[in-house]
Amino acid sequence: MNWLTDIARPEIRALKAYEHAVWEPGLIRLHANELPWRAQGDTSIAGLNRYPEPHPHELTAALARFYGVSPTMLLAGRGSDELIDLLIRSYCRAGQDAVIICPPTFGMYGVAARIQGASVLEVPLQRGDGYRFDPQALRARCDPSVKLVFLCSPNNPTGNRLDSQAILELARELEGRALVVVDEAYVEFADGPSLTAGVVDRPGMVVLRTLSKAHGLAGARCGALIGHADVVALLSKVIQPYAVTQLTIEAVFQSLEPAALEQARGRAATLKAERTRVAAALGHSHGVLKVWPSDANFLLVEFQDAAAALQRAHAAGLLVRDMRAAPGLSRALRISIGSPEQNDRLLSSLR
Numbered sequence: 001m002n003w004l005t006d007i008a009r010p011e012i013r014a015l016k017a018y019e020h021a022v023w024e025p026g027l028i029r030l031h032a033n034e035l036p037w038r039a040q041g042d043t044s045i046a047g048l049n050r051y052p053e054p055h056p057h058e059l060t061a062a063l064a065r066f067y068g069v070s071p072t073m074l075l076a077g078r079g080s081d082e083l084i085d086l087l088i089r090s091y092c093r094a095g096q097d098a099v100i101i102c103p104p105t106f107g108m109y110g111v112a113a114r115i116q117g118a119s120v121l122e123v124p125l126q127r128g129d130g131y132r133f134d135p136q137a138l139r140a141r142c143d144p145s146v147k148l149v150f151l152c153s154p155n156n157p158t159g160n161r162l163d164s165q166a167i168l169e170l171a172r173e174l175e176g177r178a179l180v181v182v183d184e185a186y187v188e189f190a191d192g193p194s195l196t197a198g199v200v201d202r203p204g205m206v207v208l209r210t211l212s213k214a215h216g217l218a219g220a221r222c223g224a225l226i227g228h229a230d231v232v233a234l235l236s237k238v239i240q241p242y243a244v245t246q247l248t249i250e251a252v253f254q255s256l257e258p259a260a261l262e263q264a265r266g267r268a269a270t271l272k273a274e275r276t277r278v279a280a281a282l283g284h285s286h287g288v289l290k291v292w293p294s295d296a297n298f299l300l301v302e303f304q305d306a307a308a309a310l311q312r313a314h315a316a317g318l319l320v321r322d323m324r325a326a327p328g329l330s331r332a333l334r335i336s337i338g339s340p341e342q343n344d345r346l347l348s349s350l351r
């Protein structure tokens with residue numbers, strides 16, 4: 001589909017990807033200047049003295065199977081952070097192009113855009129309407145400089161899901177002009193389905209998924225971009241070879257085993273039950289002004305005195321996220337849902 005590459009940076013369209021050493025795992029590797037012996041303490045399956053597969057096809061195939069798409073529609077990277085950066089670097093010309101974000105939202109969209117020299121246009125979520133996004137305002141803001149529209153659902157830090165139908169309609173409307181990027185980092189903690197399946201017949205939509213949250217692999221750094229094969233092919237030229245490390249590849253394979261997936265589902269269910277319990281308890285706590293409903297693994301909570309709440313949590317040995325610098329959140333903290341014991345400790349520190 002031509003427009004998906006036509007709207008990208010011309011240098012990236014024209015770029016010839018780096019030619020890495022060939023990958024033939026059955027043969028002895030005297031072509032990549034590696035050491036023939038393992039480092040001390042290396043307990044990995046493949047050996048860390050060897051480069052990993054430059055573009056990990058088996059990992060891609062396994063993730064694609066898991067997310068229910070074709071492998072040509074998936075790009076694995078070092079967390080969704082890297083995929084956000086890749087999208088912006090591939091689609092936005094410095095000093096000319098722009099992205100749209102809907103604050104308050106995840107900070108990396110704006111940071112990655114500014115690093116690239118792209119403009120950041122803001123179409124705020126509607127606080128008075130449960131932080132709903134405003135498709136009409138967004139459409140009005142979408143001038144020809146806009147290449148990417150970032151929508152985070154469930155949104156960090158407000159916790160709510162955005163209207164899926166409205167997202168799908170927007171992606172359809174912006175076809176030929178801009179990509180709609182739906183960041184679903186927290187979707188496993190929400191009740192409804194992911195938008196991943198919608199990518200198949202909506203070339204203008206890209207969905208970001210991550211292993212960092214519900215799968216418990218934040219330290220491994222692995223995320224997946226799911227989009228049209230032309231978008232994936234374009235970004236594959238820009239991503240570093242060996243972006244996903246051997247240790248990460250092995251950890252992700254383990255996390256996709258049936259028993260690990262069963263455990264992840266059980267843990268997400270426990271977390272959701274704890275979220276309900278903690279929200280109710282905080283709602284009755286002195287000094288709490290509002291607990292926003294959440295579809296994610298955290299709660300956005302507004303306090304009469306957020307500084308004092310932050311301090312009390314810290315004194316109890318707990319870190320929570322200070323959101324007071326975010327637009328419209330001058331009294332808010334973002335609190336991740338922990339284990340039941342950790343949550344009890346949080347609740348008693350704020351009592």
Ligand code: PMP
Nearest residue numbers: 079080081106156185210212223
């Ligand atoms: N998207 C959102 C909405 C997030 O909150 C985060 C992490 N806080 C990320 C992406 C980054 O996730 P990853 O670990 O996959 O880079």
